[in-house]
Amino acid sequence: MQKQGWWKQLVEIVSKHPLIFIFLFFLIFPFIVPYKALATQIIIWGLFALGYNICLGYTGMLSFGHAAYFGAGAYFTGIVLIRFWPNIWVGLLGGFLMGGVMAFILGYLCIKRRGIYFAMLTLAFAQLVYFIAFQWVDLTGGDNGLRNIPAVSPSFFGYSLDIHQPLRFYFFVLFFVILSLLALNRILQSPFGHVLQAVRENDQRAKSCGYETNNVRWLAFVISGSISGLAGGLYALYLHFVGIESMYWTTSGQVVMMTLLGGMGSFIGPFIGAGVFLYLEDVLSGLTSNWMIFLGAIFVLCVLFFPAGIWGTIKELSTRRKNGGR
Amino acid sequence: MEWTAIVMQLFTGLSLGMLYVLLALGLSIIFGLLTVVNFAHGAMYMWGAYAGVATMAITGNFWLALIIAPLVVGGYGLIIEKTMIRPLYGRDINYPLLLTFGLQFIMIEIIRIFWGTSDHPFQAPDSLNMPIEILGIFAFPAYRVFIIVVTSAICIALWLFLEKTDLGLIIKAGTRDSLMVKALGIDMGRIWWMVFGIGSALAGLAGILAAPIRSVFPEMGIAMLVECFVVVVVGGMGSLQGAILSGIIMGEAIAITTLFYPQMADIVIFLVMAIVLLIRPSGLFGKAGLLE
Numbered sequence: 001m002q003k004q005g006w007w008k009q010l011v012e013i014v015s016k017h018p019l020i021f022i023f024l025f026f027l028i029f030p031f032i033v034p035y036k037a038l039a040t041q042i043i044i045w046g047l048f049a050l051g052y053n054i055c056l057g058y059t060g061m062l063s064f065g066h067a068a069y070f071g072a073g074a075y076f077t078g079i080v081l082i083r084f085w086p087n088i089w090v091g092l093l094g095g096f097l098m099g100g101v102m103a104f105i106l107g108y109l110c111i112k113r114r115g116i117y118f119a120m121l122t123l124a125f126a127q128l129v130y131f132i133a134f135q136w137v138d139l140t141g142g143d144n145g146l147r148n149i150p151a152v153s154p155s156f157f158g159y160s161l162d163i164h165q166p167l168r169f170y171f172f173v174l175f176f177v178i179l180s181l182l183a184l185n186r187i188l189q190s191p192f193g194h195v196l197q198a199v200r201e202n203d204q205r206a207k208s209c210g211y212e213t214n215n216v217r218w219l220a221f222v223i224s225g226s227i228s229g230l231a232g233g234l235y236a237l238y239l240h241f242v243g244i245e246s247m248y249w250t251t252s253g254q255v256v257m258m259t260l261l262g263g264m265g266s267f268i269g270p271f272i273g274a275g276v277f278l279y280l281e282d283v284l285s286g287l288t289s290n291w292m293i294f295l296g297a298i299f300v301l302c303v304l305f306f307p308a309g310i311w312g313t314i315k316e317l318s319t320r321r322k323n324g325g326r
Numbered sequence: 327m328e329w330t331a332i333v334m335q336l337f338t339g340l341s342l343g344m345l346y347v348l349l350a351l352g353l354s355i356i357f358g359l360l361t362v363v364n365f366a367h368g369a370m371y372m373w374g375a376y377a378g379v380a381t382m383a384i385t386g387n388f389w390l391a392l393i394i395a396p397l398v399v400g401g402y403g404l405i406i407e408k409t410m411i412r413p414l415y416g417r418d419i420n421y422p423l424l425l426t427f428g429l430q431f432i433m434i435e436i437i438r439i440f441w442g443t444s445d446h447p448f449q450a451p452d453s454l455n456m457p458i459e460i461l462g463i464f465a466f467p468a469y470r471v472f473i474i475v476v477t478s479a480i481c482i483a484l485w486l487f488l489e490k491t492d493l494g495l496i497i498k499a500g501t502r503d504s505l506m507v508k509a510l511g512i513d514m515g516r517i518w519w520m521v522f523g524i525g526s527a528l529a530g531l532a533g534i535l536a537a538p539i540r541s542v543f544p545e546m547g548i549a550m551l552v553e554c555f556v557v558v559v560v561g562g563m564g565s566l567q568g569a570i571l572s573g574i575i576m577g578e579a580i581a582i583t584t585l586f587y588p589q590m591a592d593i594v595i596f597l598v599m600a601i602v603l604l605i606r607p608s609g610l611f612g613k614a615g616l617l618e
Contacts, residue, residue: 062420109600112607115419116363117563120555121603127552128596135589249552253427260424290439296431303425304413 011318018267019181026174036166037238038282040173042275044234047177049258049270050184051227056256057264058188059220060200062119064252065126066228068106069099071247073229074236075133078146088154092176092233099229100222102129107221111214114203123249130247146242173234180227181267187223196220228255257299263309272310330463335585336578341470341539343577344477345532349550350557350569351484352528358501358564359521362411362422367529367554368547369430374399374533375542376437379446388451395534396527403526407519415518430547437544450538473535480531481570488566497521501564556595560602562612572610 014021030039048070055061077095081088106129110121133140140146151164154172163172187193198206199213207213236242245251254277262273277295284291306313349371356364364370377398381391406429414421449455450469457465488494496517500507508514533547540546557576561568576595583594602610 062423109603116357116423117559119420119423120363120559123552124556124559124596124599128593128600131592131596135593250548256424257428290435292431293435293439296428296435299428300410300425300432303421303428304410307417307421 008318011314014268015266015315019185022181022267022271023178026177030167030170033279034282036170038278040166040170040238042278043170043173043177043271044231044238045255045258045278046271046274047173047180047234048228048231049255049262049274050177050180050267051224051231052255053259053264053266053270054184054196054220054224054227056259057266057269058193058200059196059217061217061221062115062256063122063221063224064119064249064256065106065110065122065124066224066255067247067249067251068126068129069103069225069228070232070235070251070255071133071242072102072129073099073232074242074246075140075146075232076229077233078149078236078242079139081149081152082146086150086152088152088237091152091237092230095233095236096226096230099232100226102229103222103225104218107218107225111218111221123252126247126252127249130244130249133247134244140242140244143244145244146236149236149240149242151240169238173238176230176234180230184223184227185267192216192219257295260307260309261299261302263311263313263315266311269309269311276310332585333464334466335581337464337466338470339578339581340574341473341577342580343574344473345536345573346554346557346576347570347573348477348480348528348532348535349554350561350573351481351566352525352532353554353558354561354564354566354569355497355521356525357558358566359497359504360411360422360518361419362426362522364525365423365427365551366406366430366433367426367525368549368551369433370399370403370526370529370547371533371536371550372437372542372544372547373402373433374530375448375537375546376441376446376533377530378534378537379441379448379542382448388454392531392534396531399530399533400523400527404519404523406526407522411522412515412519430551434544434547441544443544446542448537448542469538473539476531476535480528484566493517493520553595556599560599560609562609565609565611568609568611 026043029043030036033039033042048066051069052063052066055063055066073095076098077091080094081091085091106122106125109125110118113121134142136142153160153162153164155161161168163169188196195206195211195216198209198211199216203213206216232246235246258273258277259270260273261276262271263269280295280298281291284294302309308316349367353364353367356362374395377395378391381394382388385391410425410429411422414425454469454472456468458468458471459465486494488498496507496512500514500517504514536546553576557572558569560576561570561572576598579594579598580591584591606612
């Protein structure tokens with residue numbers, strides 16, 4: 001019983017102060033994974049899933065087209081660095097804005113529809129973007145991908161910092177993850193954030209309260225797209241390369257899987273989902289080339305038996321024990 | 327450009343459109359009755375093609391393969407509905423979609439384990455491998471004519487089934503108001519089960535029909551799935567006439583752009599979709615607000 005109490009308290013503390021927990025955990029995270037690049041990959045995809053979660057978890061819109069915003073961010077960051085201005089801040093800002101602009105345009109076309117129509121429309125328009133990127137070889141490199149993204153270093157007031165060492169790059173990415181978390185935390189706790197959740201719970205009622213729900217959803221979609229774009233930009237810096245498959249709809253599917261595995265509607269869920277997904281991929285792909293069968297099966301079981309995801313199930317278990325104990 | 331080339335291309339477009347029609351019909355009846363968006367539909371299409379490959383490898387008989395492929399995939403659909411999709415009824419409408427999305431990866435990997443990742447050659451039978459001449463000007467490949475004939479026959483059979491049989495009447499009524507049908511003492515669970523099987527079988531049939539003209543490989547359904555979603559969205563979700571009309575339109579749109587401006591061939595269906603949705607948000611035959 002003593003042990004259960006400790007466990008329960010930990011879950012309670014973590015779910016009350018997710019930001020502090022995430023921050024502390026990520027400081028030690030690169031030292032407990034098999035290699036540092038995996039940690040970097042996990043927090044980049046976690047950031048993508050976090051952005052996606054604004055859409056699915058907080059506003060209740062199942063988008064199947066987030067590859068378009070992630071990919072647009074990745075390509076645009078790469079293009080800015082190669083062609084215009086080899087400055088890492090400008091490149092990432094470009095990726096962030098490009099994700100938002102794409103979400104703004106495609107969101108306009110999809111946002112009026114709900115539920116599965118929304119899922120299918122976002123999917124179809126994201127495929128349109130994919131094919132355009134595929135054909136526009138001059139800009140994107142087409143099938144070969146965007147190669148030779150320069151390894152530029154950020155400079156702070158004239159002092160340049162070499163980040164091209166796995167651990168330093170991890171903390172560079174972590175800086176943006178923390179920044180995004182703080183920003184999203186602020187947004188979700190603002191009146192706007194509460195309207196978002198009202199739209200998720202009951203669109204009609206939110207509308208009756210006088211909120212222009214389509215605009216609210218559209219804005220949430222743009223925020224979500226921007227964060228995805230930023231994650232895409234970081235991914236481009238991480239790989240020094242952008243592959244065309246980053247825009248394919250299976251990438252959208254991957255972020256949906258991560259978000260659901262981890263648990264929707266929380267800050268911690270997407271990171272757990274990304275971590276579990278990528279860690280399993282890393283381990284299983286070393287054992288068999290058919291590793292996707294295991295991830296597919298885990299996902300199917302998760303949908304069938306743990307729809308709240310890993311973090312949601314942990315929270316449920318801890319509250320059930322608490323109530324059962326009394 | 328010679329006008330005969332255009333006629334030939336229109337004809338090729340029609341045969342491609344017929345594959346879309348078969349797949350979109352399956353997606354559409356499943357959606358219309360069960361409100362399940364089957365993301366595994368592309369993988370089922372792929373399984374149909376591989377069921378054909380397996381049957382051909384064992385018996386060498388194309389006609390047998392043509393019958394076995396839809397039966398295998400249809401049977402698989404029946405099992406999936408009973409074991410995995412049924413527990414999700416009554417939950418959020420997105421869950422069956424997510425489940426079938428995960429399922430398609432398992433289906434693709436199973437094929438990769440048994441058949442590898444490479445393309446499988448698939449020959450149409452010799453009796454369908456010659457051109458059919460019309461008026462001495464056109465020489466249509468017989469296999470494509472065969473696809474058009476089979477699909478038309480399926481459409482007519484499906485129409486007769488829905489319009490002229492009691493079961494069809496129940497399905498149509500269930501699409502409108504399944505609660506009321508249940509209240510009249512009909513076991514909707516069994517009807518749903520059956521319809522999921524029929525929809526899957528149609529995907530399997532499309533797969534085996536496509537095998538000789540498109541290459542057979544484990545990911546063949548991934549791109550096809552998205553194209554079929556576009557077809558269904560343009561036709562109007564849950565509308566069978568819409569699926570047929572829109573399938574043919576999309577097949578022709580691809581064929582014509584391939585002839586005049588091949589770079590646009592992959593993009594054109596999405597442009598058609600954007601235009602249709604801006605003019606008619608619920609698709610050509612869709613009813614606004616169905617299950618939103």
